[in-house]
Amino acid sequence: MELRTVRTFLRVAELQSFSRAAQQLGYSQAAVTVQIKQLEQELGTQLFERIGKRIKLTENGARFIPHAMELLKVAQKAQTFISDDSKPSGQLRIGTAESLSISVLPQILLEFHTLCPAVETSIHTGLISELFDMVRQNDVDVLFFLDKKTDFPEWVKVLERPEPIVFVASCGHPLAGEQNIPLEKILTQPLALTEKGVSYRYDLEQIVAARNLEMHPFLETGNTDIIVHMLLENAGISFLPQYAVQKHLDAGRLTILSVDSPQIQMWSQLVYHRNKWITPQMQQWIDLMLQRIGPASDCPGPQNML
Structure with missing residues (x-):
């Protein structure tokens, strides 16, 4: 599971829009769609309902949000734990x-x-x-x-x-x-x-x-x-x-x-x-x-x- 797909999922969930998420993240809408599909395949569940032009989190999608945020938090923690806290960078x-x-x-x-x-x-x-x-x-x-x-x-x-x-x-x-x-x-x-x-x-x-x-x-x-x-x-x-x-x-x-x-x-x-x-x-x-x-x-x- 790639961290960028997790970030994309959280942004789509926040904005409830693939196009707006793509714009904010600097991706094409097609790239966002591919990332979400990849994440759904890895998790073995549908994360969003797509009805017409509107999207909505599924029940499993909503349940995945705190786990997604924890993944990013742990990744950031891993990036910083070896740094010298007395000399922040x-x-x-x-x-x-x-x-x-x-x-x-x-x-x-x-x-x-x-x-x-x-x-x-x-x-x-x-x-x-x-x-x-x-x-x-x-x-x-x-x-x-x-x-x-x-x-x-x-x-x-x-x-x-x-x-x-x-x-x-x-x-x-x-x-x-x-x-x-x-x-x-x-x-x-x-x-x-x-x-x-x-x-x-x-x-x-x-x-x-x-x-x-x-x-x-x-x-x-x-x-x-x-x-x-x-x-x-x-x-x-x-x-x-x-x-x-x-x-x-x-x-x-x-x-x-x-x-x-x-x-x-x-x-x-x-x-x-x-x-x-x-x-x-x-x-x-x-x-x-x-x-x-x-x-x-x-x-x-x-x-x-x-």
Whole structure:
């Protein structure tokens, strides 16, 4: 049984599509079909029902999933057991939100490189649904994301930290220093916001809709650096995680506005898949994140560590 056929099976099972699995894995659809048929012959059972253009796991296919994941876990363990744990090498794939990659991770990444110079680190950003899929599909080793407190049975969560979301503007903005600014007044100002689909933007939209108001930003972007640049030029107001603007708040260039609106709070969270084998570089990264950010009191902590 080849590991690549096992990986292909898991991806097809996750996506419930031969064509989408082929696209993500870089194979032709015909190659995926051949691999699944080969695996079914080796196991002596049908893994998928194919009815028209739709596929569905058979009962035996569903039962094979935990065994398939264990096979990949054991294979990864075999690849790493002879390495020198004190000098990690190989790859570390980190999934994260763009705002966290810009505002929180740079200093930690620099320290990690100093500790593990032989590790090749890659950062993968996306919307929250895309990041969750990266964990499920083993496209990242760890996920550091911003959202409401989120838990899935297949995850191990090792840290979470509350992150206030604030209205922010230049210290020179006409509304700077005012208290209990009506939300209606904020919405008349030029707004530079993150793109739709971001968790805290969605919560703000719900508050605005509940008051029968409308929001028309002049700028929408997933890059918080662009938004911060606009704020520094006194080009409007934004609604951002406080960590994204903290250094400018400390320097007196930006200010948090006092707005008559419910406080929105999200959580930065670090997770990995429960069936993931913890490589030395993953262990080092998790330890460093715990040192710099700290665990949550109700998090169980890393499992199956080296």
